[in-house]
Amino acid sequence: MRPPSEPLAPTLSRTAQLAERLGRDIRDGKMRAGTRLPTEQELIARFRVSRTVVREAMASLRAEGLIVSRQGAGVFVADDTVSRPFRIVSDELRSLVEVENVLQLRLAVEVEAAAIAAERRSTADLRLIRGCLDRIDEAIARDEAAIKEDLAFHCAIAEATGNPYFERFMQFLGPVIIPRQTIRLGLETAAERRAYVGLVQSEHRRIYAAVRKGDRDEAQRCVRQHLEAARDRYRRLVASQSPFEEG
Amino acid sequence: MRPPSEPLAPTLSRTAQLAERLGRDIRDGKMRAGTRLPTEQELIARFRVSRTVVREAMASLRAEGLIVSRQGAGVFVADDTVSRPFRIVSDELRSLVEVENVLQLRLAVEVEAAAIAAERRSTADLRLIRGCLDRIDEAIARDEAAIKEDLAFHCAIAEATGNPYFERFMQFLGPVIIPRQTIRLGLETAAERRAYVGLVQSEHRRIYAAVRKGDRDEAQRCVRQHLEAARDRYRRLVASQSPFEEG
DNA sequence: AGGTTCAACTTGTCTTATAACATTGTGATA
DNA sequence: TATCACAATGTTATAAGACAAGTTGAACCT
Numbered sequence: 328m329r330p331p332s333e334p335l336a337p338t339l340s341r342t343a344q345l346a347e348r349l350g351r352d353i354r355d356g357k358m359r360a361g362t363r364l365p366t367e368q369e370l371i372a373r374f375r376v377s378r379t380v381v382r383e384a385m386a387s388l389r390a391e392g393l394i395v396s397r398q399g400a401g402v403f404v405a406d407d408t409v410s411r412p413f414r415i416v417s418d419e420l421r422s423l424v425e426v427e428n429v430l431q432l433r434l435a436v437e438v439e440a441a442a443i444a445a446e447r448r449s450t451a452d453l454r455l456i457r458g459c460l461d462r463i464d465e466a467i468a469r470d471e472a473a474i475k476e477d478l479a480f481h482c483a484i485a486e487a488t489g490n491p492y493f494e495r496f497m498q499f500l501g502p503v504i505i506p507r508q509t510i511r512l513g514l515e516t517a518a519e520r521r522a523y524v525g526l527v528q529s530e531h532r533r534i535y536a537a538v539r540k541g542d543r544d545e546a547q548r549c550v551r552q553h554l555e556a557a558r559d560r561y562r563r564l565v566a567s568q569s570p571f572e573e574g
Numbered sequence: 575m576r577p578p579s580e581p582l583a584p585t586l587s588r589t590a591q592l593a594e595r596l597g598r599d600i601r602d603g604k605m606r607a608g609t610r611l612p613t614e615q616e617l618i619a620r621f622r623v624s625r626t627v628v629r630e631a632m633a634s635l636r637a638e639g640l641i642v643s644r645q646g647a648g649v650f651v652a653d654d655t656v657s658r659p660f661r662i663v664s665d666e667l668r669s670l671v672e673v674e675n676v677l678q679l680r681l682a683v684e685v686e687a688a689a690i691a692a693e694r695r696s697t698a699d700l701r702l703i704r705g706c707l708d709r710i711d712e713a714i715a716r717d718e719a720a721i722k723e724d725l726a727f728h729c730a731i732a733e734a735t736g737n738p739y740f741e742r743f744m745q746f747l748g749p750v751i752i753p754r755q756t757i758r759l760g761l762e763t764a765a766e767r768r769a770y771v772g773l774v775q776s777e778h779r780r781i782y783a784a785v786r787k788g789d790r791d792e793a794q795r796c797v798r799q800h801l802e803a804a805r806d807r808y809r810r811l812v813a814s815q816s817p818f819e820e821g
Numbered sequence: 822a823g824g825t826t827c828a829a830c831t832t833g834t835c836t837t838a839t840a841a842c843a844t845t846g847t848g849a850t851a
Numbered sequence: 852t853a854t855c856a857c858a859a860t861g862t863t864a865t866a867a868g869a870c871a872a873g874t875t876g877a878a879c880c881t
Contacts, residue, residue: 340833342633354745366862377835382626382864383633386589390634398863399842412659413746414639415739432739435686436679443678492662492679499660587864613831624866629833645832646873 341376345384348374353393353404364394364402415503423565427558433500434554436493437481441546444487445538452487456535459483463531467524470517474505480531484538484550523560530556588623593631600640600651607653611641662750670812674805680747681801683740684728688793691734692785699734703782706730710778714771717764721752727778731785731797770807777803 339347352358365373370381385402388394392411396402415429444452459480466473478501485493530553537546586594599605612620617628632649635641643649662676691699706727713720725748732740777800784793 342833346637368862377833379626379629379834379836383630383833385863386630386633387637390593390637396863397843399861400844401862411746411749412661413743414659428737428739431686431690431735431737432683432743435683435740439678439682439685488678490675490678492675493682496660496679499658502658589864615831624864626865626867630864632832643832644874646830647875648831 341380342383342387345370345374345376345380346387349384350388350391350393353388358404360404360406362404364404366401413499415500423562426561429500429503430554430558430561433504434551436496436500437484437554438547438550440485440488440490440493440497441534441538441550442543443490443493444484445541445543445546447489448487448538448541452483453535453539456480456483456487456538460528460531460535463524463528467521467528470521472520473524477527477531478505484534487538527553527557588627589630589634592617592621592623592627593634596631597635597638597640600635605651607651609651611649611651613648660746662747670809673808676747676750677801677805677808680751681798683743683747684731684801685794685797687732687735687737687740687744688781688785688797689790690737690740691731692788692790692793694736695734695785695788699730700786703727703730703734703785707775707778707782710771710775714768714775717768719767720771724774724778725752731781734785774800774804 349364358364364370367378367381367385370376371378374381385394385396389396393405394402395405448456459476463473463476463480466476478497482494482497482501485497488494530549534546534549534553537549596611605611611617614625614628614632617623618625621628632641632643636643640652641649642652695703706723710720710723710727713723725744729741729744729748732744735741777796781793781796781800784796
């Protein structure tokens with residue numbers, strides 16, 4: 328009886344370890360842009376690994392844009408003016424702490440987004456946000472977990488800032504946090520789930536009211552309270568479930 | 575040492591070609607999440623390349639989070655929970671509005687980061703931040719613009735949160751905002767630049783003091799004031815310069 | 822039927838060899 | 852002297868083969 332999800336072996340491959348190590352050195356700025364990395368042979372000798380491992384680690388770093396290699400000349404630290412993408416790999420989120428860290432970053436962005444939205448929201452924005460609330464209500468009526476509708480609400484707030492980067496950031500974060508939300512599905516009874524989502528929805532309504540009122544500080548307080556409550560709920564649910572079932 | 579002006583070889587390596595090909599297939603959704611990729615031997619036969627090339631291409635895709643491999647079982651398309659990376663292309667930032675939008679997102683993250691840092695900073699963190707301030711002072715003494723040192727200070731605050739995502743976000747934002755900072759160099763006289771950077775530095779000191787005190791709200795206020803002042807300074811400088819010179 | 826063992830398969834790592842390319846120094850030549 | 856051709860050397864790119872470690876499923880036994 329094997330769950331189709333791979334348990335992701337706790338031991339990192341040598342390739343991954345070496346890539347991690349070298350990547351950190353570069354990111355930390357220990358090697359300036361244009362600096363030549365040690366040759367393959369030197370890395371083989373220094374880290375006691377095979378050439379395969381060295382080359383695959385290099386391939387990883389090259390894919391990340393951290394290095395460029397020139398046949399015959401060597402491997403060089405890439406020019407740091409090329410903006411490296413911000414990326415959150417879901418493999419990183421196996422521990423509760425990591426999930427909370429991401430949620431904390433999300434809170435930072437959403438708290439400010441709500442404040443800006445309260446200042447700048449148009450009536451069209453309000454209508455959109457209101458529509459999201461309605462769709463959550465409908466999902467609740469259908470006894471669903473309303474996970475996507477929930478995210479849509481938060482994205483609508485971000486959109487109301489008029490700053491596309493807030494919206495893009497929330498949409499970027501969506502796929503990262505949604506899998507964690509499936510924990511809602513673990514709630515035993517439909518009534519329980521209903522109560523859970525209903526509580527969340529009441530918090531959403533307070534946020535909406537503050538944004539509509541144009542009350543900057545109130546909007547910030549509500550979002551902070553909402554996301555901290557979400558964090559606490561997540562903690563409790565993880566604690567109550569078997570650690571083996573944890574997402 | 576040679577200036578790192580790589581002409582970017584027109585011929586892509588076989589590894590790059592294969593990674594490109596497979597990566598596109600996955601991104602286009604031709605293979606659903608969880609699907610098993612062909613085995614190394616099959617890829618070797620199909621594309622007439624060596625195992626080295628196949629494995630390095632796989633290493634690239636793994637680094638991008640597109641695939642996960644399990645020793646003995648095979649290589650699988652990663653579930654789409656690995657979000658598309660968040661990326662800000664410098665080309666987007668040609669208008670003042672765009673720069674301000676990015677700065678606003680940065681402000682959101684930094685304001686919260688300062689608050690968390692005020693709560694959690696260790697003495698080691700404080701020492702690091704303090705060191706950043708000193709390096710800025712030294713740069714000022716050398717009549718430099720202290721652009722990198724400035725960024726390092728902000729990254730140090732983010733690092734003091736203990737939340738690696740804040741630090742990563744700031745490091746991600748660094749290359750995006752640094753080119754805009756070169757406007758500092760446009761200041762006419764050294765004395766002018768000195769006054770500019772000195773003003774910035776006094777704001778940095780207030781942030782540092784608040785974090786050291788552990789005053790959450792004060793830290794937030796100082797960072798917000800600092801970044802809003804930075805925005806205003808940027809506006810004025812852009813306005814005073816010829817639009818053709820605008821970064 | 823249920824559990825065990827084992828053989829085949831797959832990825833991870835190591836090793837060696839060769840090709841392609843870059844860099845540098847040497848020396849011939851004008 | 853200055854410049855170009857070219858060989859020597861070092862580096863990455865690619866190939867090929869071997870073994871280790873892990874997975875899977877089917878044959879086998881009780």
